[in-house]
Amino acid sequence: xxxxxxxxxxxxxxxxxxxxxxxxxxxxxxxxxxxxxxxxxxxxxxxxxxxxxxxxxxxxxxxxxxxxxxxxxxxxxxxxxxxxxxxxxxxxxxxxxxxxxxxxxxxxxxxxxxxxxxxxxxxxxxxxxxxxxxxxxxxxxxxxxxxxxxxxxxxxxxxxxxxxxxxxxxxxxxxxxxxxxxxxxxxxxxxxxxxxxxxxxxxxxxxxxxxxxxxxxxxxxxxxxxxxxxxxxxxxxxxxxxxxxxxxxxxxxxxxxxxxxxxxxxxxxxxxxxxxxxxxxxxxxxxxxxxxxxxxxxxxxxxxxxxxxxxxxxxxxxxxxxxxxxxxxxxxxxxxxxxxxxxxxxxxxxxxxxxxxxxxxxxxxxxxxxxxxxxxxxxxxxxxxxxxxxxxxxxxxxxxxxxxxxxxxxxxxxxxxxxxxxxxxxxxxxxxxxxxxxxxxxxxxxxxxxxxxxxxxxxxxxxxxxxxxxxxxxxxxxxxxxxxxxxxxxxxxxxxxxxxxxxxxxxxxxxxxxxxxxxxxxxxxxxxxxxxxxxxxxxxxxxxxxxxxxxxxxxxxxxxxxxxxxxxxxxxxxxxxxxxxxxxxxxxxxxxxxxxxxxxx
Numbered sequence: 079x080x081x082x083x084x085x086x087x088x089x090x091x092x093x094x095x096x097x098x099x100x101x102x103x104x105x106x107x108x109x110x111x112x113x114x115x116x117x118x119x120x121x122x123x124x125x126x127x128x129x130x131x132x133x134x135x136x137x138x139x140x141x142x143x144x145x146x147x148x149x150x151x152x153x154x155x156x157x158x159x160x161x162x163x164x165x166x167x168x169x170x171x172x173x174x175x176x177x178x179x180x181x182x183x184x185x186x187x188x189x190x191x192x193x194x195x196x197x198x199x200x201x202x203x204x205x206x207x208x209x210x211x212x213x214x215x216x217x218x219x220x221x222x223x224x225x226x227x228x229x230x231x232x233x234x235x236x237x238x239x240x241x242x243x244x245x246x247x248x249x250x251x252x253x254x255x256x257x258x259x260x261x262x263x264x265x266x267x268x269x270x271x272x273x274x275x276x277x278x279x280x281x282x283x284x285x286x287x288x289x290x291x292x293x294x295x296x297x298x299x300x301x302x303x304x305x306x307x308x309x310x311x312x313x314x315x316x317x318x319x320x321x322x323x324x325x326x327x328x329x330x331x332x333x334x335x336x337x338x339x340x341x342x343x344x345x346x347x348x349x350x351x352x353x354x355x356x357x358x359x360x361x362x363x364x365x366x367x368x369x370x371x372x373x374x375x376x377x378x379x380x381x382x383x384x385x386x387x388x389x390x391x392x393x394x395x396x397x398x399x400x401x402x403x404x405x406x407x408x409x410x411x412x413x414x415x416x417x418x419x420x421x422x423x424x425x426x427x428x429x430x431x432x433x434x435x436x437x438x439x440x441x442x443x444x445x446x447x448x449x450x451x452x453x454x455x456x457x458x459x460x461x462x463x464x465x466x467x468x469x470x471x472x473x474x475x476x477x478x479x480x481x482x483x484x485x486x487x488x489x490x491x492x493x494x495x496x497x498x499x500x501x502x503x504x505x506x507x508x509x510x511x512x513x514x515x516x517x518x519x520x521x522x523x524x525x526x527x528x529x530x531x532x533x534x535x536x537x538x539x540x541x542x543x544x545x546x547x548x549x550x551x552x553x554x555x556x557x558x559x560x561x562x563x564x565x566x567x568x569x570x571x572x573x574x575x576x577x578x579x580x581x582x583x584x585x586x587x588x589x590x591x592x593x594x595x596x597x598x599x600x601x602x603x604x605x606x607x608x609x610x611x612x613x614x615x616x617x618x619x620x621x622x623x624x625x626x627x628x629x630x631x632x633x634x635x636x637x638x639x640x641x642x643x644x645x646x647x648x649x650x651x652x653x654x655x656x657x658x659x660x661x662x663x664x665x666x667x668x669x670x671x672x673x674x675x676x677x678x679x
Contacts, residue, residue, distance in 0.1 A: 083122055083404040084109050088331045088344065091403075092276055093396045095331040095344040103349055104397050110260035111187030113436070114548060115407070116426050117504045126195040127411040129431030132175060133199070135168035140203050140221075143228075147220045149213060169232060172196075176236045178434040184550045185253050185558050190260045192430055193233075194405045197270040200225070202410070205274050218272045219287035225271040233265060254555045260401065269398035276402040279395065291394070293387030300371045301388045305355055308362050309346040313337060323350045347392055356385065440545045443562055444500040444509040444621065446486060447574030448477060448520055451536040451613055453494035470494065473524065473533055480519045484512040489561050495574065499562055502548060510617075510624040513541045515649050517615050518677050521600060538612035540573030542566060543621045572663045573616045573672065597654075602674035608662030615675035622655065622673050631655075652678040 084105075088095035101109060115122035142161030179192040204221075208214040241248050264270040268290035273279050285295035312320045313336055324331065327350045335341035345351055355362045366372055372384070411427065427437040450473065456466060477496060478488060485506065486498040498516070500509035517539045527533045544566030551559045600614030610616065617625075622642075625631070631642045642655040654676040660669035 083112060083115075083407055084400065086400060086403045088328070088335070091344065091399060092279075092340070093344060093347050093392075093399050095328045095341075096348055097328075097330045099327065100348070100396075101400055104393070104400055105259045105263070106257050108255060108257060110190050110257040111185060112404070113186045113188055113191055113428065114426065114503065122407055122504075124191060124195070124408045125411055125425050125427045126191065126408055127413055127427055127429045128196070128199065129171070129175065130413055131171050132168075132196075132431070133412075135164055135171060136196075136199055137203050138164040139168045140200060140207070143221050143224050144207070144214065144217065146224065147217060149211070149217055169228075173232050173236050174432060175430045175434070176232065177240065178432065179430060180236060180240050182434040184251060184552060185256070186550055188428070188434060191408075191428055192434070193261050193264050194401070195408050195410065195428075195430070197229075197264050198274070198405050198408055199410060200271045201274040204272060205278075216283060216287060219284055220289075222268045222272060222288065222290055226266055226268065229271075230265045233261065250555065251552060253552070253558070263397050263401060267394050267397060269394065270401065270405075273398065273402070275406060276395075276399040279398070281395075285391075291387055291391050293384060293391065296371060297384060298388060298391060300369055301366070301384075304365050304369060305346050305352070305362070306342055308355060308365060309351065310337075310342050313342065313345070319354065320345075320351065323348070323354055326350075347396060352389070352392070440547045440564070441502055441562070442505055442543070443502050443546050443566075444513045444541060444543045444624075445546070445562070445567055445570035446481070446498040446500065446513045446517060447495060447538075447540040447570050448498070448517070449495040449538045449540070449574040449612075451538060452534055456534070469533060469535075473527065473535060476523050476527070477520050480523065481516050484516045485509070486513065486516055490559075497567075497571075499546075502546075502560075502562060507624070507628050510541065510543050510621045511629065511646075513621075514615070514617070514625070514653065514675060515646065517541060517675070518651060518653070519649060521598065521615060522677075525599065536613050538574050539615040540570050540612065540617070541615070541621050542570035542573055542618040543624050544569070544618075569618065569663070569666075569670070573610070573618065573661075574612065596676050597678045598676050600676060602658050602672065604659035604661050604672060608660060608669060610658075610661040610672060616658065617655070617673050617675055619671040619673065625655075650679070654678065 082098060084101040085098055086094045086101075088097075094100055096103070098109070113124075115124050117123070138161070142165060145158075145161060176189070176192060179189050183189050204214065204218050208218070268288060269279070281298075282295065285291075285293075285298055309320070324336070324345055327348060328345065331341065331344065336345065346355070424438050426439060426441075429435050429437060450470075453470075456469070474491065474496060481488060481496075481498045484500070486500045487502060489497045489499050491497075498513075500506075500513045506512070521537060521539060524533070524535065524537050528535075544564075546562035546564045546566050549561055549563050551561065553559050596614070598614070602610070602612050602614040602616045604610050626642075629644050631644050634641055634643065636656075640657070643652060645652045656674045656676070658672045658674040661672050663670055
C-alpha cells in the first residue's frame with residue numbers, strides 16, 4: 079500500500095483511528111494536495127529549506143510576542159524598537175516567500191507544504207525557548223491569539239494581492255477543487271504554533287490558559303470522563319450498535335485494543351460514536367444531566383453551548399493530530415549545515431525564499447512504451463471510426479490492469495500507444511524489472527487476442543531507464559495532467575516506434591528471413607543502416623544495467639549470440655535477453671545499443 083501522509087497508525091495515535099475516511103471527515107474531500115515527497119525507510123518525507131533570514135527573524139519575532147504578553151526579554155535595553163523592526167522585516171520576508179509559493183503551486187500543494195513547514199519552524203522555536211526559560215511552557219498558550227492573527231493576516235493579504243493582479247488566471251490555476259482547510263486549520267485552530275507534536279500536547283495546561291475554546295477545563299474533563307465511562311461500559315457489554323460503528327468507521331483498529339484506555343479514548347472521540355452517545359438522551363444524556371459539576375456550570379450558559387464547546391475541542395485536537403502526523407514527515411534543512419549534503423544526495427528539496435523552487439525535481443524513472451503495429455493500415459480500410467475505437471478499447475483495457483499490477487502509472491494514451499512510468503512517485507530498484515514483467519504479459523495478452531480473432535494488431539514495446547523531469551500541466555478548472563519530460567522520454571519513444579517500412583522492402587525481408595525463430599514469436603532487430611525494427615520488446619543498455627545489478631542473471635552462448643537468462647517466479651516465464659545491435663536515431667550523435675527481450679513459458 080502506498081504510504082499516505084494522512085493515514086495515522088491506530089497503534090501509535092492518541093485520538094485518531096478512523097484512517098483516511100476520518101481524515102476526509104476532518105479536512106474535506108478531496109483531501110488537501112501535497113507535492114511529491116521523497117521515500118526514506120518506506121515512508122514519505124519532505125525536505126524543506128527556508129532562507130536563513132526567515133529562521134532568524136522568526137525567532138526574534140516570537141521572542142517579541144512573548145515580550146508583549148509579559149515575558150521580559152534578556153540582554154536588550156531597547157527591545158521594543160528592535161521588536162518592531164524585526165516584526166516588519168519578518169512580515170515582509172514571509173509575505174515574499176509565501177507569494178512565491180502561491181505562484182509556483184499549480185495545484186500541487188506547495189502552499190500547504192509551506193505552512194506545514196513554517197508552523198513547525200515556529201513551534202520548534204518556542205520549544206527551544208522553553209528549554210532555557212521554563213515559564214515559556216505556560217505562557218506560550220497565551221500567544222495563540224497573537225500568532226494566529228499575525229499569520230492569518232499575512233496569508234489573507236498575499237492571497238488578495240495575487241488575486242487582484244490577475245483574478246482569472248489565479249482562479250484557473252487554483253482550480254475548482256482547491257481545498258483550503260489544511261491552511262485554515264493550521265492558522266486558526268490554536269495548536270500548530272504552540273505544539274511541536276501531538277505527543278507534546280498537555281490538555282491541562284492548554285485548557286487552563288487558552289482563550290480559543292469556550293469551555294472551562296473542569297467542565298471539559300467532566301464531559302470527557304462521563305463519555306469515557308459510558309463507552310467502556312458499552313464495550314464491555316458488547317453493545318452491538320456501538321460495535322457496529324467501531325467496525326464500520328474504525329476498520330484499522332485492532333480488536334485487542336478496544337478495551338485499553340487508549341482504545342476507549344479513540345473510540346469515544348470518533349465522530350460517529352460521539353453522535354451515537356450524545357443522541358441517547360435516556361442513558362448518556364441522563365448521566366450528563368446528573369453531574370453536579372455540569373449542572374452548576376450550565377446555569378450560567380446553555381447546555382447546547384457547553385456541548386458545542388466540548389465537541390469543538392475534540393475536533394481541534396483530532397485535527398491537530400492529523401496535521402501533526404503530516405508535519406512530522408517534514409525535515410527542516412539548515413542551509414549552512416545540512417542543505418548541501420541533501421542536495422548532493424539528489425533528494426528533492428522544497429526551497430522557500432525570494433522564489434519557491436524544487437531542487438532535484440528530476441527523478442529516476444523507468445519508461446514503458448506500448449506501440450501497436452497496424453493501426454494506420456486499419457484506419458485506412460473501410461472501417462468505421464466507432465469500430466476502430468472499440469478495437470483500441472479491447473486491447474488497452476486489457477493492458478492497463480497489467481501495468482498497474484506491477485506498480486506502473488499510465489502517463490498518457492498516444493493514439494495507438496500507451497506511455498507508462500514506473501518510479502515517478504516512489505522509486506524502487508526493481509522498477510525496470512516490473513516494467514519488463516508488464517511488457518511480457520502485455521505481449522502475451524495481445525498474442526492470445528490474435529489467436530482468438532479479437533484483434534490483428536502486433537506491438538512494439540520499449541523500456542528505457544533514466545532521469546526525467548516531473549511536470550504538471552493544467553488542462554482545465556478540474557483536470558491536472560502530470561507527466562515526465564526530457565531526453566530520456568524521447569529515447570524511449572524512439573525505441574518503441576521503430577521502423578514501419580512496407581513488407582516488400584527487400585532489405586527488411588532479408589533481415590527478417592535471416593533471423594532465427596524466437597520462442598515468443600517476437601522480434602527486435604537492426605538492419606545494416608542502423609534502423610531498428612521492433613515487433614517485440616526492446617530495452618536500452620541503461621535498463622539492462624539496472625536489471626543486471628539486482629538480478630542473478632545467468633550467461634550462455636547460443637547460435638544467435640550470447641544471451642542472458644533469468645527465470646521469473648512472478649510471471650512464471652524464463653526471460654531471455656540478447657544484444658540486438660546498435661541503432662541510429664536522428665538527433666543522437668552516437669549509435670544506441672539495443673537489447674532484445676524474449677521469453678519462454
